[in-house]
Amino acid sequence: MTCNTARPPLLRPDWSSDVVKPPRFRYVRPTTLDEALDLRADEDIESVILAGGQSLIPMMNFRLARPELVIDIGGIKELRAISRTTDALVVGAGTRQADALIAPEVASGAPLFIQALRHVGHVAIRNRGTVGGSIAHADPAAELPVALLALDGSVVAQDRSGRRTVRATELFETAFTTSLRSTEILVEVHAPVEPRAQVSFVEISRRHGDFALVSAAVSTTVDDGRFSSVRIALGGVAHVPVRCEAAEQLALEGGPTADHIREVARAAAAGIDPSDDFHATAAYRRQVTAVLVERAITDTCGVLTEVA
Amino acid sequence: MTTDEKTEAHPVEFELNGRRIRLQVDPRTLLADVVRHEAGLTGLKIACEQGVCGSCTVLEDGRPIRSCITLAVQVDGSSIETIESIAGHSADLHPIQESFQREHGLQCGFCTPGMVLTAKALLAENPDPSEQEIREYLSGNVCRCTGYVGIVASVRDAARCTRSARTSTVGTEGEGV
Numbered sequence: 001m002t003c004n005t006a007r008p009p010l011l012r013p014d015w016s017s018d019v020v021k022p023p024r025f026r027y028v029r030p031t032t033l034d035e036a037l038d039l040r041a042d043e044d045i046e047s048v049i050l051a052g053g054q055s056l057i058p059m060m061n062f063r064l065a066r067p068e069l070v071i072d073i074g075g076i077k078e079l080r081a082i083s084r085t086t087d088a089l090v091v092g093a094g095t096r097q098a099d100a101l102i103a104p105e106v107a108s109g110a111p112l113f114i115q116a117l118r119h120v121g122h123v124a125i126r127n128r129g130t131v132g133g134s135i136a137h138a139d140p141a142a143e144l145p146v147a148l149l150a151l152d153g154s155v156v157a158q159d160r161s162g163r164r165t166v167r168a169t170e171l172f173e174t175a176f177t178t179s180l181r182s183t184e185i186l187v188e189v190h191a192p193v194e195p196r197a198q199v200s201f202v203e204i205s206r207r208h209g210d211f212a213l214v215s216a217a218v219s220t221t222v223d224d225g226r227f228s229s230v231r232i233a234l235g236g237v238a239h240v241p242v243r244c245e246a247a248e249q250l251a252l253e254g255g256p257t258a259d260h261i262r263e264v265a266r267a268a269a270a271g272i273d274p275s276d277d278f279h280a281t282a283a284y285r286r287q288v289t290a291v292l293v294e295r296a297i298t299d300t301c302g303v304l305t306e307v308a
Numbered sequence: 309m310t311t312d313e314k315t316e317a318h319p320v321e322f323e324l325n326g327r328r329i330r331l332q333v334d335p336r337t338l339l340a341d342v343v344r345h346e347a348g349l350t351g352l353k354i355a356c357e358q359g360v361c362g363s364c365t366v367l368e369d370g371r372p373i374r375s376c377i378t379l380a381v382q383v384d385g386s387s388i389e390t391i392e393s394i395a396g397h398s399a400d401l402h403p404i405q406e407s408f409q410r411e412h413g414l415q416c417g418f419c420t421p422g423m424v425l426t427a428k429a430l431l432a433e434n435p436d437p438s439e440q441e442i443r444e445y446l447s448g449n450v451c452r453c454t455g456y457v458g459i460v461a462s463v464r465d466a467a468r469c470t471r472s473a474r475t476s477t478v479g480t481e482g483e484g485v
Contacts (some may be wrong), residue, residue, distance in 0.1 A: 018375070020335075021334070021357065022336040022338075023332070024336060025336060026316075026335070027311075027318055027335030027336075027379075027381060029381065029384070050379075050382070053377060053378060053379065053382065054359060054374070054377060057338075057359075057377040057379065058357070058358040058359055058377050060336070061338075061357045061358060061376070061377065062358070070335065072381070072382060075380055075384075077349075097404070098371070121359075121448070122447055122448025122449075123372055123426070123429075123445055123448055124359070124362065124365055124371075124372040124373050124374050124448050125359060125374065125448065126369070126370060127371040127373050128373050128374070128378065168351065207447070208444070209447050209448060226393070236434070305461050
């Protein structure tokens, strides 16, 4: 079945670029972090960082984002390093999500990221999207910010004045807004390594790969039949990922039994105040939160629960 | 605030279906538009322009990406493959395309280039995927016609054919997956 239509010449000189969708911008592609930091330092120019572009470019296609200057950090190799110490996993912000998903350091150091990454977009999105980009973009329905919060992780932000560490608890200010300054670039993502913690990431979405309606990331440690450490982070229930502090405190009062886990899940749902929106009602999000938190904690403990 | 003046064209050089091309593009030019308009390769479809439907899928260094949310300038130095290139020189169709034909993996054909390229990447990574693995890997490619059953069957058939071609003692003319 050959195609008999004549092949057009490879390059069509008459095609004009004026019909494309993103608004005009200036573009630079620094090869080193220092160059990128210098570009970012100019506060008179509204610049954005382009990493994978899987969040930024759709916004530019819709003209929701209209930056003056796009700084493409995709060519900066030093931002793609992954390393492990005994205490911490360090993932370069420019690491592709697909690469992080198969990195042995991530699997051993922060398996919660692996679980979360499986829910991020689709294969093609993960092939270009980056770990740092997703966190810096701070979409309220994104998975990596929730996982970072549950891990009590942090990021390193850098500008010409130096580097600073920002804990996840201080990073997310509101939807699509982090506490990073406009001169800064998110360069590293850090997660403390906790070999005895069990983790689970669960989410509910209309289709696999869609943004989560609600997501829950949980880390638990059990000692002598009691929870000695519990962190529960939720996404999709507020403008930022949230920790369920009251539920966490409650969890520490007991151990991994079906009844206690259910109590903790109910407390987590009671502690949030979601709004109705186009995708789901507040009541739905509250109900699903209880289900997901119960499921996630149960996953971490291997406890058998009754089918409700 | 955007600049209204004409922006400077930015050079980009990459391999497209095995040919080195060098362009000067407005940096906002999407890879999808370069492939369709500059290169005339219209197998790639543009539908959602936000990366969710998969009809714009191309392979970058063998990996599926969304060309509608990739700037052409971002693939400098990469090797891009579109659907037009996958059949070998001696064949009309790539084995995966033959499987899609046999197993009714398409109706209107709009999603098909994206499906086939994604399947090609899947089978390169996992030559014996389960149905669940196929569905998972292709979950980023939307089809409005088929209900996916024929697509999954096509990919399974392609996997089976590729495996038997590999283990066959008789040499085959078709290129490897």
